[in-house]
Amino acid sequence: MTIATELIPDQASQPAFEGQPAFEAGHPDGRAPITMLNPDFPFSYDHYLAHPAGLGQVPPELYGAEVAVVGAGLSGLVTAYELMKLGLRPVVYEAEQIGGRLRTAGFPSAPGVVADLGGMRFPVSGKAFYHYVDLLGLETKAFPNPLAPATSSTVIELAGEKHFAETPADLPAFFHEVADAWKAAVNDGAKFSEMQEAIRARDTARIKELWNGLLPLLDEQTFYGFIAASEAFKQAGFAHREAFGQVGFGTGGWDTDFPNSILEILRVVYTDADDQHRLIEGGAQRLPEALWNHAPSGMAYWPDGTSLASLHSGSPRGAVDRIARAENGDLLVRERWGRETAFPAVVTTCQSWLLSTRIHTEESLFPAELWTAIERSHYMQSSKTFVMVDRPFWKDIDPATGREKMSMTLTDRLNRATYLLDNGPDKPAVILLSYTWNDDALKWLALDAHERVDLMLHSLKQIYPDVDIASHIVGQPITVSWEADPNFMGAFKANLPGHYRYQQRLFSHFKQDELPESQRGIFLAGDDVSFTAGWAEGAITTGLNAVWGVVNHLGGSSAPGNPGPGELLDELGPISLD
Ligand SMILES: Cc1cc2nc3c(=O)[nH]c(=O)nc-3n(C[C@H](O)[C@H](O)[C@H](O)COP(=O)(O)OP(=O)(O)OC[C@H]3O[C@@H](n4cnc5c(N)ncnc54)[C@H](O)[C@@H]3O)c2cc1C
Numbered sequence: 001m002t003i004a005t006e007l008i009p010d011q012a013s014q015p016a017f018e019g020q021p022a023f024e025a026g027h028p029d030g031r032a033p034i035t036m037l038n039p040d041f042p043f044s045y046d047h048y049l050a051h052p053a054g055l056g057q058v059p060p061e062l063y064g065a066e067v068a069v070v071g072a073g074l075s076g077l078v079t080a081y082e083l084m085k086l087g088l089r090p091v092v093y094e095a096e097q098i099g100g101r102l103r104t105a106g107f108p109s110a111p112g113v114v115a116d117l118g119g120m121r122f123p124v125s126g127k128a129f130y131h132y133v134d135l136l137g138l139e140t141k142a143f144p145n146p147l148a149p150a151t152s153s154t155v156i157e158l159a160g161e162k163h164f165a166e167t168p169a170d171l172p173a174f175f176h177e178v179a180d181a182w183k184a185a186v187n188d189g190a191k192f193s194e195m196q197e198a199i200r201a202r203d204t205a206r207i208k209e210l211w212n213g214l215l216p217l218l219d220e221q222t223f224y225g226f227i228a229a230s231e232a233f234k235q236a237g238f239a240h241r242e243a244f245g246q247v248g249f250g251t252g253g254w255d256t257d258f259p260n261s262i263l264e265i266l267r268v269v270y271t272d273a274d275d276q277h278r279l280i281e282g283g284a285q286r287l288p289e290a291l292w293n294h295a296p297s298g299m300a301y302w303p304d305g306t307s308l309a310s311l312h313s314g315s316p317r318g319a320v321d322r323i324a325r326a327e328n329g330d331l332l333v334r335e336r337w338g339r340e341t342a343f344p345a346v347v348t349t350c351q352s353w354l355l356s357t358r359i360h361t362e363e364s365l366f367p368a369e370l371w372t373a374i375e376r377s378h379y380m381q382s383s384k385t386f387v388m389v390d391r392p393f394w395k396d397i398d399p400a401t402g403r404e405k406m407s408m409t410l411t412d413r414l415n416r417a418t419y420l421l422d423n424g425p426d427k428p429a430v431i432l433l434s435y436t437w438n439d440d441a442l443k444w445l446a447l448d449a450h451e452r453v454d455l456m457l458h459s460l461k462q463i464y465p466d467v468d469i470a471s472h473i474v475g476q477p478i479t480v481s482w483e484a485d486p487n488f489m490g491a492f493k494a495n496l497p498g499h500y501r502y503q504q505r506l507f508s509h510f511k512q513d514e515l516p517e518s519q520r521g522i523f524l525a526g527d528d529v530s531f532t533a534g535w536a537e538g539a540i541t542t543g544l545n546a547v548w549g550v551v552n553h554l555g556g557s558s559a560p561g562n563p564g565p566g567e568l569l570d571e572l573g574p575i576s577l578d
Pocket residue numbers: 001070071072073074075076093094095096097098099100101102117118119120121122123318319320321349350351354358359382383482487488490491492525526527528533534535536537538539
C-alpha cells in the first residue's frame with residue numbers, strides 16, 4: 001500500500017521493538033494489541049494456528065492423496081505446508097520462482113546485499129504472518145519508514161519547500177493539522193476509535209455491528225470522496241487534502257489510493273497494517289523458502305524429515321496452462337509443456353486474472369458471478385528501483401548543518417519516496433531510490449533501469465544539491481514494474497467503489513456447500529482473494545481458508561475444539577449487501 005505509518009499521532013511514541021520477538025510486540029501500554037482481525041471476517045487465525053489440537057484431520061485412507069497447489073508464493077506454500085502436515089501430498093506448481101511477490105533480489109557483486117522487490121515491511125499486527133516467521137526462526141528488525149523510530153531523520157519536500165524532522169514533533173504545525181483532520185475524518189465517518197477498541201478486545205459481535213453498518217454507506221465512496229466530504233478536511237481546506245495525498249502528515253502520501261474504495265483504506269488503518277513495520281533479515285523471500293524447506297515434526301502421516309522440498313524432489317512442477325474437469329469428476333491440471341495430472345482438489349493462489357489470461361480454466365468450474373468478480377478485480381501498479389552504494393554515506397555529518405547528509409525522503413517529485421537501507425557501517429548499503437504506485441509507477445514503465453536511475457538522481461539533486469549520490473553507486477541498479485510481469489500483471493488488488501460484492505464472492509468461495517457438485521473442489525486463495533490485499537497476512541489467511549475447504553471437500557473435519565474458518569463463516573463472515 002501507499003503507506004502512512006503512525007497514522008494516529010499518539011502512536012508515534014511506540015518503541016521500535018528492536019530485538020524483541022515480533023510476535024509479542026504491539027502492546028507497549030499494556031493494552032491488548034491491535035491485530036489484523038479483519039472486520040469483514042474477524043476470525044482469529046492466530047489462535048486457530050496456535051491451537052494444540054491442530055487444524056483438523058482427513059480420513060486415514062486419504063493419507064498420501066495428491067492435491068494440486070498452483071503458485072509457490074506465500075499463500076501456496078502455507079497451503080501446501082498445512083496440507084502436508086495433515087497427511088495429504090501437495091503438488092506445487094510454479095511458473096517462475098519460489099516466493100512469488102515476496103521476491104528478494106541480490107546484488108551479484110556483494111553476496112548478502114539484497115533488495116525486496118515486492119513485500120518488504122510487515123506490520124506486527126499481522127499475527128498469522130508472524131506465526132510462520134517465528135516458527136521458522138527468521139530474524140526481523142524495524143523497517144526504516146518515514147518518521148519511524150528506526151529512522152534517524154526524514155526530509156519532506158513539498159512544492160519545493162524542505163522540512164527536516166527526526167520525530168513527528170519537529171514538523172511544522174501544518175502537518176499536525178493534516179494529521180488531526182485525518183483522525184477526525186475517520187472517527188466521524190468510520191468509527192475508527194470504536195473499531196480499534198473492538199479489535200483489541202476481539203469483540204467480534206461489536207466489530208461486525210460497526211462494520212456491517214458502515215458497509216452500505218461506504219462501499220460506493222472513493223477514498224478521496226470520503227476525505228473531501230469530511231467536515232474536518234472541509235474546514236482545513238484544499239491545501240491540507242492535497243498535502244495528505246502527497247506526503248500524508250510526513251508519513252507517506254496516499255493520493256495514488258484516492259480512486260480506490262474507502263473500505264480498502266479502513267481495513268488497513270483499523271488493523272494497524274500501516275504501522276510498526278519490520279523487515280526480514282536477509283530478505284522477505286526467506287519466508288517462503290523456509291516454508292518450502294522446513295520439515296515439521298509430528299505430522300499425521302509423513303515421517304519426520306519430510307518437507308515440501310523433499311516431497312517434490314527439490315523443485316515444484318512447472319507453469320500451469322489448463323485446468324479442466326475430467327469425466328470422473330477429478331480436476332485435470334496441465335502444465336505448459338504438456339504433462340497432465342488428475343487431482344480430487346486444486347487450490348489456485350496466483351493473481352486471479354491469470355485464470356483467464358494465462359491459464360485455460362474451464363468456464364464451468366466457477367459460477368458466472370464469480371467470473372465477474374475475477375474479471376473486475378482492480379490491481380495497483382507498482383514500481384521500485386534500487387541501487388547499491390559503497391557504504392551508508394548518508395550518515396556522514398554535513399558540517400554546515402550538523403545533520404546527516406541525507407534522510408529518508410518524501411517528495412511530490414517523480415520519486416515520491418526514497419528509503420535508505422543500511423546493512424552496517426562497513427558494508428555496502430542499498431537505496432530504494434523510488435517506490436511508486438499507479439500513475440506514478442506508470443511514469444517509469446517504459447524506461448529501462450538506467451533511464452529510471454538518471455531521472456531519480458536528478459530529482460534527488462534538487463533536494464540535496466551538495467550530495468553526490470552517483471559517486472557512491474556500485475554494481476547495476478535493480479528495478480521492477482510488477483504490472484509488466486506476465487505471471488503477476490499487477491502489484492496487488494485494490495477494490496474500486498462498488499466492488500465489495502465481488503470481494504465477498506471471491507473470499508467466501510472456499511465454503512462450497514451451496515455450489516453444485518460440478519463446481520466444487522477448486523479453491524481460490526492468495527492475496528487478491530483476501531480483504532487486505534497488499535498485505536502478506538491476507539495471502540496466509542486465505543491459504544488457511546483453502547486448507548479448510550480441501551479438508552472438508554475430502555471428507556475430513558476440523559480438530560475438536562478448534563473450529564475452522566468455514567465453520568464460522570456464516571456467523572462472522574462478510575454480509576451480503578443485496
Ligand atoms: C510492490 C509490492 C509491495 C508489497 N508490499 C508489502 C508489504 O510491505 N507488506 C506486506 O505484508 N505485503 C506486501 N505486499 C503483498 C505481498 O507481497 C503479497 O500479499 C504476497 O506476497 C502474495 O502472496 P501470494 O502467494 O498470494 O501470491 P504470489 O506471491 O503472487 O504467488 C503466486 C505465485 O503463482 C505463480 N504463478 C503465476 N501463474 C502461474 C501458473 N500459470 N502456474 C503456476 N504458477 C503460477 C507466480 O509466479 C507466483 O509465484 C506487496 C506486494 C507488492 C507487489
